[in-house]
Amino acid sequence: MTDDGSTKAPGATNAMWGGRFSAGPAAVMAEINASIDVDRRLWREDIAGSKAHAAMLAAVGVISVEDFRAIDAGLDAVAAEIESGRFAFSKTHEDIHLNIEARLKELIGEPASRLHAARSRNDQVATDFRLWVRRACDETAAAVRDLQQALAEREREHAATVMTGYTHLQPAQPITFGHHLLAYVEMLARDRSRFIDARARLNECPLGAAALAGTSFPIDRSRTAAALGFDRPTANSLDSVSARDFALEALAAASILASHLSRLAEEIVLWTSPHFGFVRLSDAFSTGSSIMPQKRNPDAAELCRAKVGRIAGSFISLLMVMKGLPLAYSKDMQEDKAATFQAFDDLALALAAMAGMVRDMSPDAARMRAAASAGFSTATDLADWLVRALAMPFRDAHHVAGRIVALAEKKGVRLDEMRLEDMRHVEPRIDERAFGVLGVDASVASRDSFGGTAPDNVRAAADAWLEKLQTEKPR
Numbered sequence: 001m002t003d004d005g006s007t008k009a010p011g012a013t014n015a016m017w018g019g020r021f022s023a024g025p026a027a028v029m030a031e032i033n034a035s036i037d038v039d040r041r042l043w044r045e046d047i048a049g050s051k052a053h054a055a056m057l058a059a060v061g062v063i064s065v066e067d068f069r070a071i072d073a074g075l076d077a078v079a080a081e082i083e084s085g086r087f088a089f090s091k092t093h094e095d096i097h098l099n100i101e102a103r104l105k106e107l108i109g110e111p112a113s114r115l116h117a118a119r120s121r122n123d124q125v126a127t128d129f130r131l132w133v134r135r136a137c138d139e140t141a142a143a144v145r146d147l148q149q150a151l152a153e154r155e156r157e158h159a160a161t162v163m164t165g166y167t168h169l170q171p172a173q174p175i176t177f178g179h180h181l182l183a184y185v186e187m188l189a190r191d192r193s194r195f196i197d198a199r200a201r202l203n204e205c206p207l208g209a210a211a212l213a214g215t216s217f218p219i220d221r222s223r224t225a226a227a228l229g230f231d232r233p234t235a236n237s238l239d240s241v242s243a244r245d246f247a248l249e250a251l252a253a254a255s256i257l258a259s260h261l262s263r264l265a266e267e268i269v270l271w272t273s274p275h276f277g278f279v280r281l282s283d284a285f286s287t288g289s290s291i292m293p294q295k296r297n298p299d300a301a302e303l304c305r306a307k308v309g310r311i312a313g314s315f316i317s318l319l320m321v322m323k324g325l326p327l328a329y330s331k332d333m334q335e336d337k338a339a340t341f342q343a344f345d346d347l348a349l350a351l352a353a354m355a356g357m358v359r360d361m362s363p364d365a366a367r368m369r370a371a372a373s374a375g376f377s378t379a380t381d382l383a384d385w386l387v388r389a390l391a392m393p394f395r396d397a398h399h400v401a402g403r404i405v406a407l408a409e410k411k412g413v414r415l416d417e418m419r420l421e422d423m424r425h426v427e428p429r430i431d432e433r434a435f436g437v438l439g440v441d442a443s444v445a446s447r448d449s450f451g452g453t454a455p456d457n458v459r460a461a462a463d464a465w466l467e468k469l470q471t472e473k474p475r
């Protein structure tokens, strides 16, 4: 259907490119061709690109200074209309580029028609989209930083809060809650640097590559590149209009980040389950059930867990669009934006929700400690003690500690509740010093190797992160 709901082909040929056509497109042709419903989000970038282009055309003498002034003021007027919601976007004008140019023509007349010299929509959209993805990278990096800040604050607070560390989701060794949160701060640091790297690589300006081959006008591509905050112009005109790997790279970084968020989200789901009871989310971050009055569901965490599906889906979607496309521009590439916009919308929401939950959650230190003390989680400490105190080879010590665990299990007691004579029944050389390593506090305090869970380590790491997040550049 067309804008006015009719299914008949509009009669008129396109005002921008219809010179060699005698009839307008079929309704379905117009429908599949139009991208304005999606790419209208590029209006700021499109106007910035046109302003830079017009200023450059005037500077090199392709258009007059008077025409530039008219174009520049006209583009400001268009921007004001869009900003205030007064702009009438139209599918007849296909996309954001033609919508803006058509309105500019209505507002200022003939000079508007001079703007498109030495450019094409191919380099125009490549420029607009790079600008958009660049901003998305910056905003994502800033949001990741905020989540790191939230985690580092909680980490500092809980540097000595003992909890169970798991492997295979089976109790493994005692750790601290702060140490667990610190793992995510490290993960997110790599995510943030991926966006910073992607931004640095994408920051070259395709504008002036024109349709595919460059232009015969004496343009100054360095000037437009600088005006738009790019480091330099792209070097090859074909690559300039064909490349979308800048978006793919940002989407790949987004997918990895989303997978990290899904892991933290899953842990929040587990921790808030009454069977764990490690963490409580306040009413602000819990939802109820319409049938089961007792429920407190962690819906936000579940949705953060799910977002990776949509975000990684967007990455694959664009990757498949780009696969096998011959150089240079093909209309397939118009399908790049919806997936990218959706992925970064989802990501921004997930990052904000996650930071909200991290700041909101209240850990139940007593339950965490009780869980850490159960499950024979200090069995490794006992084995290590046998190695240190009795000079046993670790494999033998592992076997002895395993037999003591089996005995404790049979007696229904924790390791630190075992009687010395029972342990001696397994290994006669064990003495009372062994009890010094069986408690969870001693266990975590002893793991003071670099990167280990000892509270002093965790405190120092939290302080270092808080300092770093405070002082380093926002992106």
Ligand code: ARG
Pocket: 035, 039, 095, 096, 121, 122, 125, 329, 331, 333, 334, 335
């Ligand atoms: N709307 C188009 C896109 O997003 C702009 C480029 C169109 N170029 C063309 N030669 N039809 O890809």
